Amino acid sequence: MDLEQARAKATELSQLIRKYDKAYYLDAEPIISDREYDLLFAELQSIEKLYPEIIVSDSPTQRVGGEPLKAFEQVTHNVPMLSLQNSYTKEDIFDFDARIKKSLENEAFAYSAELKIDGVALSLRYIDGKLQIGATRGDGYAGDNITSNVKTIKSIPLSVPAVTYDGKELKNFEVRGEVFMHVSDFQQINKARIESDEKPYANPRNTTAGTLKLLDSALVAKRKLNFIAYYLKADDFEIESQHDIVDLLSKLGFKINSGVKYCNDINDLINFIDEWESKRHDLPFQTDGIVIKIDSTRQQNYLGSVARSPRWAIAYKYESENAATILRDITVQVGRTGAVTPVAELEPVLLAGSTVSRATLHNMDFISERDIRIGDTVLIEKGGEVIPKVIKPVIELRTPEIIPYVFPKYCPCDLKTLLVRFEGEANYYCEHPDCPWQIRRKIEHFASRDALDIAGLGEKVVDTLVNEGLLKDIADIYELHKHYEILKNLEKWGNKSAQNLLEAIENSKSQPFERVLFAIGIKFIGRGGAKLLVRHFKNIDAIINATRDELTAVHEIGTKMADSIIKFFSIEMNKTIVERLRNYGLTFEFDEVEIVLTDAPLSGKTFVFTGEMESMTRSEAALKVESLGGTETKSVSKVTSYVVVGAKPGSKFDKAKKLGVHILNEEDFLNLIKG
Numbered sequence: 307m308d309l310e311q312a313r314a315k316a317t318e319l320s321q322l323i324r325k326y327d328k329a330y331y332l333d334a335e336p337i338i339s340d341r342e343y344d345l346l347f348a349e350l351q352s353i354e355k356l357y358p359e360i361i362v363s364d365s366p367t368q369r370v371g372g373e374p375l376k377a378f379e380q381v382t383h384n385v386p387m388l389s390l391q392n393s394y395t396k397e398d399i400f401d402f403d404a405r406i407k408k409s410l411e412n413e414a415f416a417y418s419a420e421l422k423i424d425g426v427a428l429s430l431r432y433i434d435g436k437l438q439i440g441a442t443r444g445d446g447y448a449g450d451n452i453t454s455n456v457k458t459i460k461s462i463p464l465s466v467p468a469v470t471y472d473g474k475e476l477k478n479f480e481v482r483g484e485v486f487m488h489v490s491d492f493q494q495i496n497k498a499r500i501e502s503d504e505k506p507y508a509n510p511r512n513t514t515a516g517t518l519k520l521l522d523s524a525l526v527a528k529r530k531l532n533f534i535a536y537y538l539k540a541d542d543f544e545i546e547s548q549h550d551i552v553d554l555l556s557k558l559g560f561k562i563n564s565g566v567k568y569c570n571d572i573n574d575l576i577n578f579i580d581e582w583e584s585k586r587h588d589l590p591f592q593t594d595g596i597v598i599k600i601d602s603t604r605q606q607n608y609l610g611s612v613a614r615s616p617r618w619a620i621a622y623k624y625e626s627e628n629a630a631t632i633l634r635d636i637t638v639q640v641g642r643t644g645a646v647t648p649v650a651e652l653e654p655v656l657l658a659g660s661t662v663s664r665a666t667l668h669n670m671d672f673i674s675e676r677d678i679r680i681g682d683t684v685l686i687e688k689g690g691e692v693i694p695k696v697i698k699p700v701i702e703l704r705t706p707e708i709i710p711y712v713f714p715k716y717c718p719c720d721l722k723t724l725l726v727r728f729e730g731e732a733n734y735y736c737e738h739p740d741c742p743w744q745i746r747r748k749i750e751h752f753a754s755r756d757a758l759d760i761a762g763l764g765e766k767v768v769d770t771l772v773n774e775g776l777l778k779d780i781a782d783i784y785e786l787h788k789h790y791e792i793l794k795n796l797e798k799w800g801n802k803s804a805q806n807l808l809e810a811i812e813n814s815k816s817q818p819f820e821r822v823l824f825a826i827g828i829k830f831i832g833r834g835g836a837k838l839l840v841r842h843f844k845n846i847d848a849i850i851n852a853t854r855d856e857l858t859a860v861h862e863i864g865t866k867m868a869d870s871i872i873k874f875f876s877i878e879m880n881k882t883i884v885e886r887l888r889n890y891g892l893t894f895e896f897d898e899v900e901i902v903l904t905d906a907p908l909s910g911k912t913f914v915f916t917g918e919m920e921s922m923t924r925s926e927a928a929l930k931v932e933s934l935g936g937t938e939t940k941s942v943s944k945v946t947s948y949v950v951v952g953a954k955p956g957s958k959f960d961k962a963k964k965l966g967v968h969i970l971n972e973e974d975f976l977n978l979i980k981g
């Protein structure tokens with residue numbers, strides 16, 4: 307075979323493979339067996355190996371993933387990727403309709419409605435009909451260039467056929483849509499993780515987002531990601547309407563939403579919303595609402611956008627999902643402060659796309675107020691949180707032998723100490739300083755991201771090291787280097803893991819005092835409290851020796867916190883641990899340079915966060931606010947400056963609306979902290 311014959315053969319094979327890909331991934335109707343497909347693919351690969359010069363960028367072999375990257379480059383979006391305003395009631399939709407009517411001065415208009423997939427937004431740039439760049443949404447203005455990962459998603463065409471609109475060919479354009487994972491594929495991944503003793507992922511969306519950010523595209527290729535397109539903008543001309551866009555996307559070879567409808571008026575729209583409320587659960591992927599757009603592009607442009615959201619579109623979110631299942635048992639877990647909290651052990655049930663077998667029960671008061679009993683059928687709910695919660699028992703289904711729940715008297719640890727409950731507190735406590743369960747969680751807390759941020763020292767590793775007898779308290783972390791031989795020979799470890807851990811431990815010594823104070827785990831002293839104490843007392847000795855009055859003299863340090871500090875340092879073992887940590891070189895003095903200037907941009911502003919943000923976790927956001935001089939508080943009041951609302955917000959959002967507190971969406975917030 308000479309070069310030209312090879313090129314011709316490769317082209318022929320590529321065309322066949324593309325056809326079979328389309329049948330499999332877009333039409334869900336495979337026309338050849340997997341084995342036949344694999345043979346064709348292998349043949350193409352071997353030809354390309356012989357003649358690398360014939361490889362074209364849209365060859366099917368280019369989907370399998372290339373060399374791992376060191377980091378992603380940034381891509382600026384030509385048109386910012388705005389976020390939609392969310393609505394939770396039909397009333398909001400009627401208000402939206404009324405606003406549009408008014409703005410358009412009663413000119414006729416139509417809606418385009420589509421199911422909102424609970425996935426990750428993606429922007430695709432095609433030049434001359436070929437995929438050039440795939441980018442994440444990022445902050446809306448610029449995202450990560452994840453092209454090598456995007457190429458592995460088989461429902462994204464690497465090149466498109468010739469399609470014309472109004473006599474003009476679509477060659478240079480941007481497509482946007484949602485990347486997502488089927489629930490069944492997600493469950494497969496989690497099954498494998500659980501079997502290999504890894505922590506299961508929270509939900510398909512987070513797993514998709516995490517997958518897209520992998521630097522090794524070969525790993526991405528193994529995860530079965532899908533893409534559905536909903537946006538198309540040609541570089542050289544305007545496409546008149548959303549329904550034309552959907553039509554063109556389909557012709558270009560993109561998968562489009564099965565739930566998409568042109569609605570003549572609001573009644574059509576409401577019917578569509580109702581129609582999908584339950585039907586959406588039959589889909590193989592998760593959806594959380596309906597996206598409503600004004601169909602005409604001209605009218606969209608006329609309406610424009612405001613505060614980082616378009617005026618011509620809105621998202622309607624369905625209520626969060628419930629499921630009923632049997633409460634098989636209530637177990638308890640011991641936290642780092644000795645708090646013993648109940649956990650619901652459930653008959654596994656599918657809820658919002660993932661299998662749920664455990665749920666939180668908060669504390670004994672929560673259980674007794676709702677009279678939740680072992681054996682009951684209970685309703686569980688998944689809000690914005692990762693861990694679902696039990697809402698209430700279904701009393702009608704309760705049988706006579708089901709008796710009220712009694713909280714255990716003793717700690718589940720080997721020491722079996724009598725649990726105590728203090729007045730005014732919801733939790734029971736194991737007060738024994740040697741409680742092995744507390745020690746594990748203390749070490750885990752010490753190493754956590756908000757504390758000393760020792761990567762690699764998570765729940766599983768801590769459990770292993772405690773079981774191996776290498777860690778008996780937090781100070782032992784700094785002796786781990788003496789056990790290098792044991793570490794590297796642990797199951798699934800090796801030189802690299804052991805070295806990485808020791809390096810992270812060494813680095814943690816330079817963390818500032820306020821983190822160290824938070825990390826040592828004094829009950830009721832969170833990051834905020836630690837910071838206040840550090841600023842006021844400057845060093846650990848002053849804190850250890852402070853009287854109750856001196857402590858409460860610090861603004862925002864109450865008697866509960868003061869008593870807890872005094873109690874903590876009255877325990878000889880705690881003082882010894884602090885002394886050891888100091889000797890290992892950890893920081894126990896305040897570095898004045900850290901003082902935030904009073905003219906910092908957010909000085910005097912208070913923030914409350916509710917719901918999940920896409921670009922950062924809540925604690926990262928809080929740190930950012932603090933670094934700019936603001937403070938994060940947990941509850942909303944009239945004096946709250948801003949409530950930042952992410953996806954699936956909680957009751958704080960309603961309260962903020964009621965009190966008229968300034969509400970920011972994620973984009974507003976990012977803008978604010980950008981300055």
Ligand SMILES: [Zn+2]
Binds near residue numbers: 717720741742
């Ligand atoms: Zn215990």
